[in-house]
Amino acid sequence: MNLCLACGRVFDDGVSRCPTDGDELLPYEPSRPAGDVVEGGYRIVRLVGVGQCGEVFExxxxxxxxxxxxxxxxxxxxxxxxTTEFLLRHMMQLREFEHPAVVRVRDVALHEGRLALVREWVEGERLLDLLLREGALTVSHSLDVAIQIAKGLQAAHAVELLHLQLRPSNVFLEVGQGSVLEQARLVDFGIGPQRVVDGRDIFGTIRTLSPEQIEGWDPTPRSDIYSLGLLIHRMITGRQPFAGTGDDVVRQALEAPIPPLVTPSGRPAPADLDELVRAMAEKRPDARPRDMTEVLGRLQAIQQAIEDDLPFEQAFREELPASSRSATYRELQTVILRRSSIVPPPGPPGSVPPPPPRPQELFTPQGAERKRRESLPPGTTAEAPPPPDLPRREAQTVMFLPRTGEAGMRLASAREEARAVE
Structure with a gap:
C-alpha cells in the first residue's frame, strides 16, 4: 500500500504517483489490518486515507x-x-447534533488508548480533492458551497458547537436531494493536528486557523467566521491566502492583510464579496461580522445580485488564460438563470407604450437541441452528436441557480421534459 503525503489518499502497490496531484507515493502500513474489530463493534474493511490527525478506515x-x-x-x-477529556466531551456533544450540512457522528470510543470517532459514510468527494483537480471554483459555485457551510455552522453555533478546523479537507461534496443538486457537508469538528507555536501546543493547520487560535486565546464563533473567509478566498482564487514556511504563515496570519479576491484569469470578484471576505478575515475578532447569521445573510444577498446581473455569456464558466487547462464538464454545465431584461422607459405622453420584451428563454437541453436543428442547412441530417463519456459524479453534479421559488420549479419541470424527450 502506498500513501500520498499531499492529499492523504492511499493506493495499491502498483501505483507510484498520485493521480490527483502527481506527487510520488511512499510505502505505508496501516496500524490496524483488515478484519480487525474496533471497540464499539466495528469491523475494519480497508484503509481509505491518512491525515495529520490519524488514520481513516472504512x-x-x-x-x-x-x-x-x-x-x-x-x-x-x-x-x-x-486534551483527551476535552475531545471526548466535544465529540459526545457533536453526536447529538444533526444538520444536512454536517456529517452525523455515530459513536465515540477509546480503542487501545487511542480516540476512535465513528461517523456516517459520505458518498462524495472532499473539497480539497476538487480544488487539487480543478484549481479553483467559479464565483457562483464558491458562493453556493459557502452558503451551505454557513447554514451548518449557524446551526452548530446555536447549540454552542464550534468547528475550529474549517479547511477544504474537512468539507465533503455529495449529490444532493430534491432541488439541492450538490450538498456540502462538514466533518471533523474540533479535530486538528498538533503544532507547537512559541512553546504552546496548537491543534489545527496553521494556515487555516484564526489569529486568536494561533496566539492561544479562547476561540469564539467569530473564529469559524475567519476560517470560512479564508476558505471562500481559497475556492475563488485557487491559492492559499497565506503561503510560505510555518513561521512565514504565522507572521502573515497575525499581521498581513488577506490578498485581493481575484479569479485565476485575473478577473476581480464582485466588490461586495471581496468586502465581506476581508471583513471575515480581520485580525481582531470584534472587527469581523457579528455572527454567522449576518455572514449567511450577506452571502445570500451577494448570490442574488450575481444571479440578477451576471451576463449570460459569462455564466457558463470562468474564462481561463490560454495556457491553462481546458474547461471541465462541471464548468461547462454551470448554468445561471437571469431575470428578464428591464422594461424600456415609456414614450411621450399619449403614445402607445412599446410591448414588453420577450421573456428570456430558459436554457434547457431540449431548447438547445431545437435551436441546433433550426440552424442546420437544408438537407443536413439532424442527428445529435454523441454525449461525452463522463464520470458518474461529474455527470450528476450540475448546478442551476436559482434553485428555489418559481424559477427553481420551472427548471425542475424543464429537466423532467428533457428526460422524457431523451
Whole structure:
C-alpha cells in the first residue's frame, strides 16, 4: 500500500504517483489490518486515507452491517489527559447534533488508548480533492458551497458547537436531494493536528486557523467566521491566502492583510464579496461580522445580485488564460438563470407604450437541441452528436441557480421534459 503525503489518499502497490496531484507515493502500513474489530463493534474493511490527525478506515457496524467511517486518532492526540477529556466531551456533544450540512457522528470510543470517532459514510468527494483537480471554483459555485457551510455552522453555533478546523479537507461534496443538486457537508469538528507555536501546543493547520487560535486565546464563533473567509478566498482564487514556511504563515496570519479576491484569469470578484471576505478575515475578532447569521445573510444577498446581473455569456464558466487547462464538464454545465431584461422607459405622453420584451428563454437541453436543428442547412441530417463519456459524479453534479421559488420549479419541470424527450 502506498500513501500520498499531499492529499492523504492511499493506493495499491502498483501505483507510484498520485493521480490527483502527481506527487510520488511512499510505502505505508496501516496500524490496524483488515478484519480487525474496533471497540464499539466495528469491523475494519480497508484503509481509505491518512491525515495529520490519524488514520481513516472504512468499516462495517457488526450490529447493522452499515457502512461507516472510523477515524483512529494519532496517539499524540490522546497522550495528554486534559486534551483527551476535552475531545471526548466535544465529540459526545457533536453526536447529538444533526444538520444536512454536517456529517452525523455515530459513536465515540477509546480503542487501545487511542480516540476512535465513528461517523456516517459520505458518498462524495472532499473539497480539497476538487480544488487539487480543478484549481479553483467559479464565483457562483464558491458562493453556493459557502452558503451551505454557513447554514451548518449557524446551526452548530446555536447549540454552542464550534468547528475550529474549517479547511477544504474537512468539507465533503455529495449529490444532493430534491432541488439541492450538490450538498456540502462538514466533518471533523474540533479535530486538528498538533503544532507547537512559541512553546504552546496548537491543534489545527496553521494556515487555516484564526489569529486568536494561533496566539492561544479562547476561540469564539467569530473564529469559524475567519476560517470560512479564508476558505471562500481559497475556492475563488485557487491559492492559499497565506503561503510560505510555518513561521512565514504565522507572521502573515497575525499581521498581513488577506490578498485581493481575484479569479485565476485575473478577473476581480464582485466588490461586495471581496468586502465581506476581508471583513471575515480581520485580525481582531470584534472587527469581523457579528455572527454567522449576518455572514449567511450577506452571502445570500451577494448570490442574488450575481444571479440578477451576471451576463449570460459569462455564466457558463470562468474564462481561463490560454495556457491553462481546458474547461471541465462541471464548468461547462454551470448554468445561471437571469431575470428578464428591464422594461424600456415609456414614450411621450399619449403614445402607445412599446410591448414588453420577450421573456428570456430558459436554457434547457431540449431548447438547445431545437435551436441546433433550426440552424442546420437544408438537407443536413439532424442527428445529435454523441454525449461525452463522463464520470458518474461529474455527470450528476450540475448546478442551476436559482434553485428555489418559481424559477427553481420551472427548471425542475424543464429537466423532467428533457428526460422524457431523451
Amino acid at each position: 468499516c462495517r457496524a457488526l450490529s447493522t452491517d452499515q457502512r461507516v467511517v472510523l477515524r483512529l486518532m494519532a496517539p499524540e492526540l490522546t497522550g495528554n489527559r486534559i
